[in-house]
Amino acid sequence: MIILGIDPGLAITGYAIMKKEKQKTEVLDYGAVCFQSKSSLESRIGTFYATFREKIITAQVTNIALETPFLGKNPQNFLKLGYLRGIVYLLADQHGIGIEEFAPRTIKLALTGSGSAQKEQVARVITRLFKGIQTPKSYDVTDALAVTLCGIWKSPLIK
């Protein structure tokens, strides 16, 4: 079971890929895709598609985990988040991969024991759980690691 977790954003998209085998969870890859502020919406979406298509094929991803976003102050930004999520669903369809969505509260609760935890607290738990990884510079990466871990824990294969 190899899970790709994505925290989509049109400025920075965080991602992580984890492999679960028996009782061992291994981080295969994690990081951020940063879009140039000058690049068009089309080109960002094209880059997003090409980047994750390649990662899915290379790592032989079997499942995708995504955070369910909630409407913020700007509906048009919220809509554009949907653009990237649509690409994730397209990739899932094209590669026969299941998608699991997690509410932000569920992720925070699973990681920290509190549904209203701050991003910083989630980040601390993540860097404690995975000693090998460098502390990511951006919460987009720790958020992606967190949602990936939820995908691992949620799996019916795992007790």
Place this chain on the structure above:
Amino acid sequence: MIILGIDPGLAITGYAIMKKEKQKTEVLDYGAVCFQSKSSLESRIGTFYATFREKIITAQVTNIALETPFLGKNPQNFLKLGYLRGIVYLLADQHGIGIEEFAPRTIKLALTGSGSAQKEQVARVITRLFKGIQTPKSYDVTDALAVTLCGIWKSPLIK
């Protein structure tokens, strides 16, 4: 100049393809893509991508026209509209096609002379302008014809 206009929806997506040559505008194709109520979100998105990819290639589409949606009562439905729009942006990037967005008010104003016109009124204008076409059963199709026509009218090539 060949414009594809799309009115994206996860139940029914209306579309139209028009060709503008000199002073003549010709409707090459129009209709609706209807999704089965049982099919998953992934599969709808996969079908949407494959359908419009094929139409773009076959008709040699040079431009895409889209209506800008506004937040309705259900933010999650609004977000999912974004999924399909993201696919349109991906196709634009993959085929080197420009996208033009039009606000609903702009479309209604251009077609009927009133920004607050009803869908029925837009449909009447459309069927009057294009005598050859059958009256579509769904406003998704007349809305797609309307946004395509806005794309034609907006073009800098056209006086």
